[in-house]
Amino acid sequence: MSPxxxxxxxxxVREIVRQARAWQVGRRGFLAGAGASAAALALAACSTxxxxxxxxxxxxxxxxKTLNWANWPAYIDEDDDGNYPTLDAxxxxxxxxxxxxxxxxxNNTYYAKVxxxxxxxxxxxxxxxxxxxxxxxxxxxxxxVQDLDEANIPNKKNLTATLADPDFDPGRxxxxxxxxxxxxICWNKEALPxxxxxxxxxxxxxxxxxxxxxxxxxDTLGLIMLENGVDIxxxxxxxxxxxxxxxxxxxxxxxxxxxxxGNSYLEDLASENTLAAICWSGDITVLNAESGDKWEFMxxxxxxxxxxxxxxxPVGSTRKxxxxxxxxxxxxxxxxxxxxxxxxxxTPVAGAKEAAEAIDPELAxxxxxxxxxxxxxxxxxxxxxxxxxxxxxxxxxxxxxxx
Amino acid sequence: MAIAAFxxxxxxxxxxxxxxxxxxxxxxLIPCIAYLAxxxxxxxxxxxxxSFQAPRLYGDIGQYDYAFRWENYADVIGEYWPQILxxxxxxxxxxxxxxxxxxxxxxxxxxTMRRYSLAQSLLLVLVVAPFFISFxxxxxxxKQILSNESPIVHALQAVSLLGPGEYFIGxxxxxxxxxxxxxVPFMTLPLYASLERLDSRLLEAGSDLYANAxxxxxxxxxxxxxxxxxxxxxxxFIPAAGDYINASRDFLGSPDTSMLGNAxxxxxxxxxxxxxxxxxxxxxxxxxxxxxxxxxxxxxxxELV
Numbered sequence: 001m002s003p004x005x006x007x008x009x010x011x012x013v014r015e016i017v018r019q020a021r022a023w024q025v026g027r028r029g030f031l032a033g034a035g036a037s038a039a040a041l042a043l044a045a046c047s048t049x050x051x052x053x054x055x056x057x058x059x060x061x062x063x064x065k066t067l068n069w070a071n072w073p074a075y076i077d078e079d080d081d082g083n084y085p086t087l088d089a090x091x092x093x094x095x096x097x098x099x100x101x102x103x104x105x106x107n108n109t110y111y112a113k114v115x116x117x118x119x120x121x122x123x124x125x126x127x128x129x130x131x132x133x134x135x136x137x138x139x140x141x142x143x144x145v146q147d148l149d150e151a152n153i154p155n156k157k158n159l160t161a162t163l164a165d166p167d168f169d170p171g172r173x174x175x176x177x178x179x180x181x182x183x184x185i186c187w188n189k190e191a192l193p194x195x196x197x198x199x200x201x202x203x204x205x206x207x208x209x210x211x212x213x214x215x216x217x218x219d220t221l222g223l224i225m226l227e228n229g230v231d232i233x234x235x236x237x238x239x240x241x242x243x244x245x246x247x248x249x250x251x252x253x254x255x256x257x258x259x260x261x262g263n264s265y266l267e268d269l270a271s272e273n274t275l276a277a278i279c280w281s282g283d284i285t286v287l288n289a290e291s292g293d294k295w296e297f298m299x300x301x302x303x304x305x306x307x308x309x310x311x312x313x314p315v316g317s318t319r320k321x322x323x324x325x326x327x328x329x330x331x332x333x334x335x336x337x338x339x340x341x342x343x344x345x346x347t348p349v350a351g352a353k354e355a356a357e358a359i360d361p362e363l364a365x366x367x368x369x370x371x372x373x374x375x376x377x378x379x380x381x382x383x384x385x386x387x388x389x390x391x392x393x394x395x396x397x398x399x400x401x402x403x
Numbered sequence: 404m405a406i407a408a409f410x411x412x413x414x415x416x417x418x419x420x421x422x423x424x425x426x427x428x429x430x431x432l433i434p435c436i437a438y439l440a441x442x443x444x445x446x447x448x449x450x451x452x453x454s455f456q457a458p459r460l461y462g463d464i465g466q467y468d469y470a471f472r473w474e475n476y477a478d479v480i481g482e483y484w485p486q487i488l489x490x491x492x493x494x495x496x497x498x499x500x501x502x503x504x505x506x507x508x509x510x511x512x513x514x515t516m517r518r519y520s521l522a523q524s525l526l527l528v529l530v531v532a533p534f535f536i537s538f539x540x541x542x543x544x545x546k547q548i549l550s551n552e553s554p555i556v557h558a559l560q561a562v563s564l565l566g567p568g569e570y571f572i573g574x575x576x577x578x579x580x581x582x583x584x585x586x587v588p589f590m591t592l593p594l595y596a597s598l599e600r601l602d603s604r605l606l607e608a609g610s611d612l613y614a615n616a617x618x619x620x621x622x623x624x625x626x627x628x629x630x631x632x633x634x635x636x637x638x639x640f641i642p643a644a645g646d647y648i649n650a651s652r653d654f655l656g657s658p659d660t661s662m663l664g665n666a667x668x669x670x671x672x673x674x675x676x677x678x679x680x681x682x683x684x685x686x687x688x689x690x691x692x693x694x695x696x697x698x699x700x701x702x703x704x705x706e707l708v
Contacts, residue, residue, distance in 0.1 A: 108673045115465070141463060208568050210551070215652075252658050258573055264653050271550040273572065387463040391674070394464075398669045402486060403658040 053143025054121025061321035137168035155331030183219035183305035465675030497582035509594035573657030581649030597631030
C-alpha cells in the first residue's frame with residue numbers, strides 16, 4: 001500500500017477523512033457486496049410470482065373517520081366551485097371525511113398501476129374504487145377485494161333487480177354498482193342530417209376515415225356481434241367472436257375506422273375528426289351541453305351494450321365500514337337522483353326515477369338516465385369471459401390496434 | 404464490442420495517480436454506484452428475468468412463472484417485426500430531417516449571430532422555449548392544428564398533396580412530423596455547442612487558400628462540427644426509436660403507424676403479457692446499443708461521446 005498522505009489540518013475535514021477511511025471497502029469486498037445485492041434483488045424479483053390470494057386488512061373504521069374513493073373523471077355531481085354537493089352532505093351527515101380521487105382513466109391502466117400492491121394485500125391508496133364490471137370480475141377471481149357486510153348497507157334493497165345477481169358475483173357479496181351506461185352509436189347531426197340507425201351504417205363508404213370506435217373491446221365488438229345477431233349475454237363462443245373480429249379488422253385495415261380510442265374519443269367528435277362513432281351514452285349529453293347541440297346518441301336497432309362501473313373495497317383497505325357507509329348513502333334514491341342528474345349515466349338505484357320526477361320531470365323521462373323496461377330490453381350486458389377467453393380475445397383485439 | 408465503443412480511453416492516464424486515489428475515489432463513487440445498482444441494475448435484472456417467464460399452466464390473465472423460455476424473443480419478433488422496423492424507420496427519418504433543419508439553425512445562432520450576444524441568447528431561449536410546455540400538451544395541440552377539418556389539411560387537399568378522403572393525422576408523415584418537432588431542440592443544442600466554438604479564422608484561411616464556400620464548409624466547418632452532429636443524432640435517434648406518444652392512436656398516429664413502444668404499452672398495460680413487453684424492451688435496448696456502437700465507431704469520435 002502506498003504511504004498515506006498527511007491529514008488536512010482543519011479539524012472538521014480531518015474527522016471526515018478519518019471516518020471515510022474507516023469505511024473503506026476493498027475492491028473484492030465491494031464486488032462481493034455488489035454481487036450479493038444483485039442476487040438478493042433477483043430473488044426479490046422472483047418472489048412476486050406467488051399466487052395465494054392476499055388476506056383482507058383489519059378494519060379500523062371505528063377510530064379512523066376518513067375514506068379514499070377513487071373514481072373516473074366527471075363521474076359525480078359537481079358545482080361551479082368544484083365542490084361535490086352530495087359528498088359534502090355525506091361528510092356532514094356521518095363525520096367521515098372523504099378524499100375523492102379522480103384516479104381512474106382506464107380500467108387496464110389503473111389495474112396495471114395497483115396490481116402489485118393488490119397481490120401483496122397492501123393499501124392501494126383507495127378504500128373503494130369504481131371499476132367496470134369485467135375488471136371487477138377479474139379482481140374477484142383473484143381474491144383482491146373484500147366481502148361487503150350487508151348489515152352496513154341496508155339500502156342495498158334499492159338495487160335494481162336486473163343487476164342484483166351477476167354471474168361474476170352472485171348476490172352482490174363483494175361489489176355494488178355505482179353508475180352504468182350504454183354502448184351505442186352517435187353521429188354529428190350537421191354532417192349527417194339523416195343520421196345512422198345501425199352499426200353497419202358506420203361502414204358506409206361516404207364515412208371513410210371519419211369513423212371512430214371505442215378501445216373498450218366489449219363495447220366495440222359487442223355492438224358488432226349484436227349487429228350479427230348474437231346474444232352477447234348468452235352462450236356464444238369463439239366463432240361468433242371471430243366473425244365480429246373479422247368485420248372489425250377489415251374496417252380498420254381499409255381505413256374506414258380511423259380512430260380507436262378510450263375516453264379521448266370525445267375530442268375527436270368535438271374537432272370533427274370523427275363524424276360517426278361507437279360511443280357511451282352519458283358522454284354525448286355532456287358534449288352537447290359543452291360544445292353546442294350537434295350530436296345525437298342512439299342505441300342501434302340490433303341492440304346496445306350495457307355496462308356498470310362498480311364499487312369494490314380492495315383487500316388492503318382498513319376502512320371498509322366507511323366505504324360501506326358511503327355506498328349506503330349513495331343508494332338513497334334522492335341522492336342517486338341528484339348524482340344521475342349531473343353525470344347523465346344510468347343509476348342502479350330503484351326509486352331514483354321517482355325522486356328525480358320531483359326535481360325535474362323532463363330529466364326523469366330521459367331514457368339514457370332513467371331507462372324504462374322497453375329501453376332496458378334493447379341493451380345487453382356482455383357475458384363474463386373466462387381467463388383464457390379474456391387473454392385470447394384481448395390479444396386479437398390489440399393485434400388489430402397495433403396494425 | 405458495444406461496451407468498448409463507450410469505454411473511455413485510459414491508456415494515457417498515469418498509473419500511480421489512480422492507485423493512490425483509488426480507494427477514496429471508490430468511496431466517493433459509492434452513492435453513484437448504489438444509485439445505479441438500485442435504479443438501473445436491479446430493474447434491468449428484473450426485466451431480463453421477466454422476459455424469460457412462461458405463462459402459468461391453467462393460469463389466469465397476467466400470471467407468469469420464472470422460467471427460461473427464450474422462445475418469448477422469437478415470438479415477439481415474429482409478431483411485432485413490422486412495429487420494430489417502423490420504429491427504426493421513423494426514428495431514422497426523423498433524425499435526418501431534424502439534422503437538416505437544425506444544422507442551418509445552429510449555424511445561424513452559433514456563427515452568424517456571434518457578434519450580437521443578446522440576439523444569440525434570445526434565439527437560444529426560443530429553441531428551448533417549447534420545453535416550458537408539457538410534451539403531451541404540445542403534441543395534442545398539433546393534433547388539433549392538423550385535424551381533418553383544419554385549414555392546413557384543406558390546403559393540402561387543395562394542392563392535391565392529400566387526396567380526397569385522405570387526412571394527415573394517423574399517417575406515417577404525421578408521426579415523423581411529431582418526432583421531428585419534439586426532438587429538434589435535442590439536435591440543435593449540441594450542434595450549437597460545437598459550432599459556437601468554430602474558429603472563424605479557419606474559415607478565412609479557407610477562402611485565402613482559394614476554396615469556395617462549399618469546399619470550406621465541406622473541409623473545415625463540417626469536420627469540426629462532427630462531435631455536435633454525433634451527439635445530436637444520438638440524442639434524437641435513441642429517444643425517437645422508443646417513443647410511443649407521437650405514434651399512439653391517441654395522438655398523431657393510427658393503427659397503421661404504431662411503433663415498438665406502442666406494442667410494449669399494449670402488452671404491459673392491456674394484455675398483461677409482461678414477458679412479451681420485457682422481451683420487446685430488451686430487443687429495443689440491444690438494437691439501439693448495437694446501432695449506436697457501430698455508428699460511433701464509424702464516425703471515429705469515440706473519445707467525444
